[in-house]
Amino acid sequence: MKLLSVVIPCYNSQSYMRKCVESLLAGGEEVELLIVNDGSVDETAQIADDYARQYPTIVRVIHQSNGGHGEAVNTGLRNATGIFFKVVDSDDWVDCTAYLKILEVLRSFKAHSQSVDMMISNFVYEKEGARFKKVMKYSNVLPENKIFGWDEVKQFHKGQYLMMHSIIYRTQLLRDCRLELPKHTYYVDNLFVYKPLAQVEYLYYVDVDFYRYFIGREDQSVNEQMMIRRIDQQLKVNKLMIDQVKLHEIRHLRKKQYMLHHLEIVTVISGILLIRSGTRANLDKKSELLQYVKSENTELYHHLKYGLLGNLINLPGRFGRRISVGAYKIAQKMVGFN
Numbered sequence: 001m002k003l004l005s006v007v008i009p010c011y012n013s014q015s016y017m018r019k020c021v022e023s024l025l026a027g028g029e030e031v032e033l034l035i036v037n038d039g040s041v042d043e044t045a046q047i048a049d050d051y052a053r054q055y056p057t058i059v060r061v062i063h064q065s066n067g068g069h070g071e072a073v074n075t076g077l078r079n080a081t082g083i084f085f086k087v088v089d090s091d092d093w094v095d096c097t098a099y100l101k102i103l104e105v106l107r108s109f110k111a112h113s114q115s116v117d118m119m120i121s122n123f124v125y126e127k128e129g130a131r132f133k134k135v136m137k138y139s140n141v142l143p144e145n146k147i148f149g150w151d152e153v154k155q156f157h158k159g160q161y162l163m164m165h166s167i168i169y170r171t172q173l174l175r176d177c178r179l180e181l182p183k184h185t186y187y188v189d190n191l192f193v194y195k196p197l198a199q200v201e202y203l204y205y206v207d208v209d210f211y212r213y214f215i216g217r218e219d220q221s222v223n224e225q226m227m228i229r230r231i232d233q234q235l236k237v238n239k240l241m242i243d244q245v246k247l248h249e250i251r252h253l254r255k256k257q258y259m260l261h262h263l264e265i266v267t268v269i270s271g272i273l274l275i276r277s278g279t280r281a282n283l284d285k286k287s288e289l290l291q292y293v294k295s296e297n298t299e300l301y302h303h304l305k306y307g308l309l310g311n312l313i314n315l316p317g318r319f320g321r322r323i324s325v326g327a328y329k330i331a332q333k334m335v336g337f338n
Helices: 018-023 044-054 068-079 096-111 171-176 189-197 224-229 233-244 253-278 281-294 298-306 307-313 317-337
Strands: 004-010 031-038 061-065 084-088 118-127 167-170 201-213
Touching: 004 018, 004 068, 018 031, 018 044, 018 096, 018 118, 031 044, 031 317, 044 061, 061 068, 068 084, 068 189, 084 171, 096 118, 167 171, 189 233, 189 253, 224 233, 224 253, 224 307, 233 253, 233 281, 233 298, 253 281, 253 307
Parallel strands: 004 031, 004 084, 031 061, 118 201
Antiparallel strands: 084 167, 118 167
């Protein structure tokens, strides 16, 4: 059994996947790299097969017809043999020094038979053209270098939450919660992070800048204009997050508070994108989303109606929407996303 399975979903990734794979090979024999070629029509399949031939005990390649990012992750999870599970997108990479530290900690869990459900580390927004690289850190809310439960998790700042780039899950936990991401859908990383949290009991935080999250390609799914064009997929994932986790059933107060906070952020992002589109149809979708929230989760609806972030997307009239967009732009500059 491998220590860590890393799934690399690839679709037409020939221009950048080598940097990703090379950064992960530093993990050596304790790590398996599962390159999932999701129906690429460029040289992705050949590049992946070359790595598998060169590193037969580390790299495995799975070729499949195109099913989207979520189905590539599903395939990786079905084939993973590692104790722990990580997703690294093919246009991102990891820092070698931080990577070795992460593996050292995972190794200690295995050696001492310690059950940790989720490991958390920092990630860096590698935004093309930016002078300064924003780091998403969690040292203000999570204890460092120890196994802890939700009682020790402090309140997250507005706009600060756990993303796919931040986390490594215990593989069996993902299987136990029956994680299955929808096919042909963007933004499923939100669901990947969120659904398993309901079963997470023991966490561990390492304050290292491990994951390098590249932002800059025009065709990238997180490009703002691309997100607006694909807003229906963002809304689909948003609603699945509401549907698949019943917050009222979560007994631990701190966990419930965090998950409500996380869901609020994703819903606010949906609302801001609908406002940014500037179309009447999408403003109607924003109203529909709030009505959906009201019918499914009254606690979340209350946060969206009366909380700081919720108020941001519910300011009345054209002038109110301008204020909402202005606040969003400030957040973009501060954090570095999109």
